[in-house]
Amino acid sequence: LPPRDSDSAIRLTDSDAALARLSAVQKNYLEDPFIKHLVPRWHLQPARPPLINIGTFVRATAIDDLVFQWLQTSASHATRCQIVSLGAGSDTRFWRIATGAHKETLASYIELDFSEITTKKAMAIRKSEVLSAVLGNPSDVTLLHGGAGLDSPVYHLLPTDLRLPPADTLGKLLASEGSAILSPALPTLLLFECVLVYMTPTASSAILQWFLDYFSSAGSPALGSIVYEMFRLQDSFGRVMVENLKTRNVSLPGAEPYPDIDSLPGRFLNIGFKAARALTLKDIRKSYIPPEELERISQLELVDEIEELDLVLDHYAITWGIGAPQAATAAAWGQ
Ligand code: SAM
DSSP states (O other): OOOSSHHHHHHHHHHHHHHHHHHHHHTTSSOOSSGGGGSTTGGGOOOOOHHHHHHHHHHHHHHHHHHHHHHHHHHHTTOOEEEEEETOTTOOHHHHHHTSTTGGGEEEEEEEEOHHHHHHHHHHHHHOHHHHHHHOOGGGOEEEGGGTEEEOSSEEEEEOOTTSOTTTTHHHHHHOTTSOSSOTTSOEEEEEESOGGGSOHHHHHHHHHHHHHHTOSTTOOOEEEEEEEEOOTTSHHHHHHHHHHHTTTOOOGGGTTOSSGGGTTHHHHTTTOSEEEEEEHHHHHHHTSOHHHHHHHHTTSOOSOHHHHHHHHTTEEEEEEEOSSOHHHHTTTTO
8 A cells, every 4th residue: 555644655664674674684695683573574575686785785884883883982981872773763783782792881772763663663572582682671671652662771762753843852752851861971872874864954953953962061972973864866866766765755855955975974064063974885885895795795696787786875875973072082983
């Protein structure tokens, strides 16, 4: 059935992301023992084409690397850190970190999405022993917001609409005096994986600004942010991408200010972040993925459309920036 409204069309993009990840895992591009527990009838889902699997691999590897470096930097300064994933959908990053080398470094991991998505995720977590076991003692895990939220010692899942004024949403959910689940005193990383493109530039700047203000008191810790997004949608291939999504009732207002790679860091720099950098997936694949990994994945599937691969990867980028003061700590991040 076609989606009834544009918000439900936006929510459906979560299934796309989860199925892409599942496919890349099943074809051995990525390792992730958790994703299948978040995809209904996972064993019946068809694999995605090689081009999508490669794109998923490049994106996931690059973002994992930036997140790992962030955790590593915190660990080397003997502080714990927080991660907030906005529009987290069915992402499994919390479970991968919480069972990995840096689990002790994570003070809290917060996921936000529409309540329809968080309700589904909370239910999937409750149903899966594998996912629940990572959250800690069952008596420390509670459902909130009528089942649309879930709270545990480190992991917090919360429903919201990110387009609403942040003071009313993020302010109330994360920073309520006396019961804030986001400490303004710890280094914090914001993740926006394929989400800001669905909202206006004004709405996404308001979110970034809210976090910047929250962490900008005297002595505030490092604030980092990673955005993964489609961009360059004004060129001929970009217009095809836009038209394809329009047939599914999805529009991309968030891509308008970003016609080229040089425009992307402006998302951070224009509102007062100290430093920012952007790379296309095409450049990341060519210059940053280790050659032995490229060699390994080249054996996995036959790819005929190598030129099309470059064209597609050239329309996706990762942008990362550093907000609040401790630039010294963060200066080397992702260099
Ligand atoms: N970040 C996840 C990933 O990379 O696998 C999911 C990406 S999915 C393409 C986009 C997600 O953003 C969906 O789960 C969608 O519901 C969420 N989203 C989009 N607009 C939103 C909004 N205004 N408020 C809350 N969530 C939103």
